[in-house]
Amino acid sequence: MDKDNLKKRINQHIDRIYHGVISSDQVNSLSKNLFDKVIKYDSTTISSESLNHSIWSEKTVVLITYANSIYNDSDSPLKSLDKFLSLHCKDFIDTVHILPFCPSSSDYGFAVKDYYSVDEEFGGWEDICNISEKFCLMADVVINHGSSKGIWFNNFLKGSGNGHDYFLSFEQKFDISKVVRPRTSPLLNSFTTNDGERYVWCTFGPDQVDYNFNNPQVLMEFIDIVIFYLSKGITTFRFDAVAFLWKKIGTSCINLYKTHEIVRLFRTILDCLSPKAILVTETNVPARENVSYFGNANEAHWIYNFSLPPILIYSILSGNSSHLENLTMSMPPSQSGTSYLNFIASHDGIGLRPVESFLSDMEIDSFIELMERNGGKISYHMGNTNVDKPYEINISLFDAMRETFSKENNLVIDRFVCIHTIMMSLEGVPAFYIHSLFGTENDYNLYKKTNQKRSLNRGVISLKEIDFLDGANKQVQIYSSLKKLLSIRKKQLAFHPNATQFTLHLGTSLYGVWRQSLDKKQDIFCISNLTEKNIELSLLDINLNTANQWTDLISQNRINNNQSNVHLAPYQTIWLTNLG
Numbered sequence: 001m002d003k004d005n006l007k008k009r010i011n012q013h014i015d016r017i018y019h020g021v022i023s024s025d026q027v028n029s030l031s032k033n034l035f036d037k038v039i040k041y042d043s044t045t046i047s048s049e050s051l052n053h054s055i056w057s058e059k060t061v062v063l064i065t066y067a068n069s070i071y072n073d074s075d076s077p078l079k080s081l082d083k084f085l086s087l088h089c090k091d092f093i094d095t096v097h098i099l100p101f102c103p104s105s106s107d108y109g110f111a112v113k114d115y116y117s118v119d120e121e122f123g124g125w126e127d128i129c130n131i132s133e134k135f136c137l138m139a140d141v142v143i144n145h146g147s148s149k150g151i152w153f154n155n156f157l158k159g160s161g162n163g164h165d166y167f168l169s170f171e172q173k174f175d176i177s178k179v180v181r182p183r184t185s186p187l188l189n190s191f192t193t194n195d196g197e198r199y200v201w202c203t204f205g206p207d208q209v210d211y212n213f214n215n216p217q218v219l220m221e222f223i224d225i226v227i228f229y230l231s232k233g234i235t236t237f238r239f240d241a242v243a244f245l246w247k248k249i250g251t252s253c254i255n256l257y258k259t260h261e262i263v264r265l266f267r268t269i270l271d272c273l274s275p276k277a278i279l280v281t282e283t284n285v286p287a288r289e290n291v292s293y294f295g296n297a298n299e300a301h302w303i304y305n306f307s308l309p310p311i312l313i314y315s316i317l318s319g320n321s322s323h324l325e326n327l328t329m330s331m332p333p334s335q336s337g338t339s340y341l342n343f344i345a346s347h348d349g350i351g352l353r354p355v356e357s358f359l360s361d362m363e364i365d366s367f368i369e370l371m372e373r374n375g376g377k378i379s380y381h382m383g384n385t386n387v388d389k390p391y392e393i394n395i396s397l398f399d400a401m402r403e404t405f406s407k408e409n410n411l412v413i414d415r416f417v418c419i420h421t422i423m424m425s426l427e428g429v430p431a432f433y434i435h436s437l438f439g440t441e442n443d444y445n446l447y448k449k450t451n452q453k454r455s456l457n458r459g460v461i462s463l464k465e466i467d468f469l470d471g472a473n474k475q476v477q478i479y480s481s482l483k484k485l486l487s488i489r490k491k492q493l494a495f496h497p498n499a500t501q502f503t504l505h506l507g508t509s510l511y512g513v514w515r516q517s518l519d520k521k522q523d524i525f526c527i528s529n530l531t532e533k534n535i536e537l538s539l540l541d542i543n544l545n546t547a548n549q550w551t552d553l554i555s556q557n558r559i560n561n562n563q564s565n566v567h568l569a570p571y572q573t574i575w576l577t578n579l580g
Contacts, residue, residue, distance in 0.1 A: 006038070017265065037224075058495040062138065069435075078101070087467075111145070112150065132233025137235060141222065141239050143239050144211065144244050150163075167210065188202070239280065243284075263279070264298055297338055308343070309346075311323050323359065334498060342423050342428040349392030349457070364390065367393075377453040378393060396442045414572075417482070425495075437482060438475040439475060442456045500518075512542070528571070528572070544578075
């Protein structure tokens, strides 16, 4: 992008964001300062390859982990993580998302006290840089809120110093009934400042205080943070809770126009700063609202496919593909330069808001009841009617697979591998939570210690235990299966994140998609048995083309007669391709 074009685009973004908030002269001055900041950045530390959108491919796989998810007595957490990644992941993982590693006061890192430091309990910037030299590195930009115990908020309480005017506060309470909440805690929390009592906006709780983006200096600060992270080798940026960014009293204060415009501004800046930069929006909202963060291919590069985890889990536990078919048929193909980020498990729970347009209230109630039987807990949020509503299920993914609606409880590993194979089959980039690599179970001891429901799925894994795993145990079975599948997947052009996808209609017991490579040369029919029963698939039910021979990439079985039947064992998946 040439400088004149960049200058104009920045000015347009700033004008749209701050029109009516600051004067025209201030808009122009702010735009100039931002333009100068961007062109001043020395991008020589980033690859100079031309900007294109082949920065992700069928080889792109994301691993989600905390800085201290891997434990080793002799090393700091980040050094332990580095060893684990180098020893066990380099062959099939290319991108690592390290969840917030800055000093924080709560919420497992999401109440950031200092965005420019690494928590010394984890290690230092040299550890982050070491990992970034081996893997594409993804980090969180906790952009909606900061810690009530951080330097900026302490300056807010004093009324002076950097950050003293960064937070959204009021002299008195007011009607907030229209505000959409992800929590049941009070939205407006009282703090005593040098200027008297102030009510501070806290979307996620009293220790996570929302920033006031009406103040342009807040925006400029976060642009500095992104540029600083780029200098440390971070190229993928997860904008946490971005949907709540802009507030307008009297509205829902979620997904507002100016929030989208701020995302567009960051997209413009990142596209300019680095050809490898990827902006990811974290918006745990119903599917239609979530997809809006693609914009017109000018907002997020990637959006989380938040509807996938609950729908996929519900589908396999019910042995019925109807809702999963509806989901994939309703998802628009991602535009050029964008992609879905598919996942089933993460550091958070299994969100229930994204299923509101797919599952009935009765189905959601049955789902919750089953998850509680499998050892899960339920978190709630404040609905528009000021009534608490289920917000997410807190449970390890392995435990979620323990028992189905039909009471089957012997084929847990098969179900667990099956849902990951389906995720790998879908349009988009697959992402794996580190605990899913080994089928980690609920950590009840950590839950009792913290009294936080999300702790059930946030334990630590001993590096020593991984190094000496027994080849016959559950962990090795799962790890080996997923590694094998990903090793196969990364060689198939039809699994490019933007390769064409068609949903197949094979009855309720089977789920399938037809993937076709961008050059139209490779087809893969990805078909899974969602039940505990043996199923016979007639190949007449799928439109195999005139290729003389098809191969199941997973079993390596060859099919010479496209009018024959294929046997699928319980929870088995086949990847039938014409280019095996």
